[in-house]
Amino acid sequence: MEEHVIKQMKGRDRVLAALQGEPVDRTPVCNPTSVATVELMDLVDAPFPDANRDPELMARLAATSYTELGFDTIMPVFTIIQESSALGCDIQWEQKDNWPTVRMNNPIWNDVDDIKVPSDFLTHRDTKCVLDAISRLKKEYGDEVAIIGKTMGPWSLGYHTFGVEPFLLTSLDDPGKTHLALDRMKEITVEFGRAQIEAGADALTLPDHATGDLVSGEYYRRFLRDLHIEMVERIPIPLIMHICGRTVDRMGYIAETGFAAFHFDSKNTPMESMEAVDGQISLVGNINNPETLFARGPDEVGHEVCQNLEHGIHMVGPECAVPLQASIENLKAIPDAVKEWHRNHGCGGTACGGTANGGTLNGESKETDRGKTGQ
Numbered sequence: 001m002e003e004h005v006i007k008q009m010k011g012r013d014r015v016l017a018a019l020q021g022e023p024v025d026r027t028p029v030c031n032p033t034s035v036a037t038v039e040l041m042d043l044v045d046a047p048f049p050d051a052n053r054d055p056e057l058m059a060r061l062a063a064t065s066y067t068e069l070g071f072d073t074i075m076p077v078f079t080i081i082q083e084s085s086a087l088g089c090d091i092q093w094e095q096k097d098n099w100p101t102v103r104m105n106n107p108i109w110n111d112v113d114d115i116k117v118p119s120d121f122l123t124h125r126d127t128k129c130v131l132d133a134i135s136r137l138k139k140e141y142g143d144e145v146a147i148i149g150k151t152m153g154p155w156s157l158g159y160h161t162f163g164v165e166p167f168l169l170t171s172l173d174d175p176g177k178t179h180l181a182l183d184r185m186k187e188i189t190v191e192f193g194r195a196q197i198e199a200g201a202d203a204l205t206l207p208d209h210a211t212g213d214l215v216s217g218e219y220y221r222r223f224l225r226d227l228h229i230e231m232v233e234r235i236p237i238p239l240i241m242h243i244c245g246r247t248v249d250r251m252g253y254i255a256e257t258g259f260a261a262f263h264f265d266s267k268n269t270p271m272e273s274m275e276a277v278d279g280q281i282s283l284v285g286n287i288n289n290p291e292t293l294f295a296r297g298p299d300e301v302g303h304e305v306c307q308n309l310e311h312g313i314h315m316v317g318p319e320c321a322v323p324l325q326a327s328i329e330n331l332k333a334i335p336d337a338v339k340e341w342h343r344n345h346g347c348g349g350t351a352c353g354g355t356a357n358g359g360t361l362n363g364e365s366k367e368t369d370r371g372k373t374g375q
């Protein structure tokens with residue numbers, strides 16, 4: 001019996017162990033993408049858009065993931081546009097209550113020969129902000145929790161720099177050109193990723209939006225699998241692949257890459273996702289954002305947490321960047337439910353029964369969600 005008991009771990013060790021598929025004292029609570037909200041911005045006086053451009057504000061807002069919410073990770077790269085801004089993309093910075101975006105209808109590149117990395121790529125305000133924030137966070141919290149950075153994959157960079165439609169159309173009309181473009185843009189991913197390792201990141205999220213609603217699993221295999229294997233070889237810390245939407249048709253390919261983990265969306269059930277990756281990589285997710293974290297309450301959040309734990313999901317957290325209007329109460333319910341489930345695990349996982357008070361309704365609505373997304 002005793003050999004199964006694992007001493008209490010620090011958040012950082014817990015996350016790094018789970019990323020390597022090693023035993024943990026309890027399931028870590030992770031946010032490979034942003035948990036910044038308007039409520040947290042107000043609490044520490046670090047609002048968007050400045051918290052994406054000023055390293056002190058970025059670090060201060062990011063730290064709330066640990067200090068206020070009790071997660072095992074801190075993730076300061078709230079947006080998906082930091083490096084695109086440094087590449088010269090036209091950015092709409094928005095206000096506190098809205099995400100900054102790339103104006104993709106105003107692309108900066110039209111052809112593969114346009115792909116050029118500016119010489120100030122890593123000293124540009126919006127990439128340097130990330131590097132500075134990571135080193136601040138590493139200094140202050142690096143012993144306690146895992147500091148996660150983010151470097152966008154070449155497929156996502158293709159959307160930002162060429163525009164979504166032109167990029168996807170080229171992949172149909174001239175796949176060779178798309179391969180060449182990806183091959184050139186991957187250097188951006190590697191360069192920004194390695195700089196974040198130097199700044200102190202323990203792991204990196206690598207979003208590459210070959211999403212289920214835009215491209216097929218076969219597309220992933222053809223254009224991205226080998227390239228992602230190369231990313232794993234060239235970026236020497238655990239990488240967490242992130243793709244939104246329904247992705248179960250490509251999870252098997254993703255599992256072949258050597259990524260430490262896949263951050264999966266609630267459009268895929270924990271059970272089918274565990275089957276698809278077949279123990280080859282860890283999974284992190286998949287608490288629903290628009291319904292559960294945004295519009296429902298802590299009980300429903302707890303119920304989804306339990307579903308993940310009962311299917312053996314390795315790390316629990318929101319499925320993607322949380323809505324800026326999500327409540328602190330709902331986000332705190334994630335670590336609370338994880339801890340409760342582990343406390344009760346020995347006596348049949350009653351945390352789930354407990355948090356599902358009010359109960360049948362939650363069960364039913366989840367079934368409905370599943371019914372929809374399973375189609």
Ligand SMILES: [Zn+2]
Nearest residue numbers: 243244320321
């Ligand atoms: Zn996402």
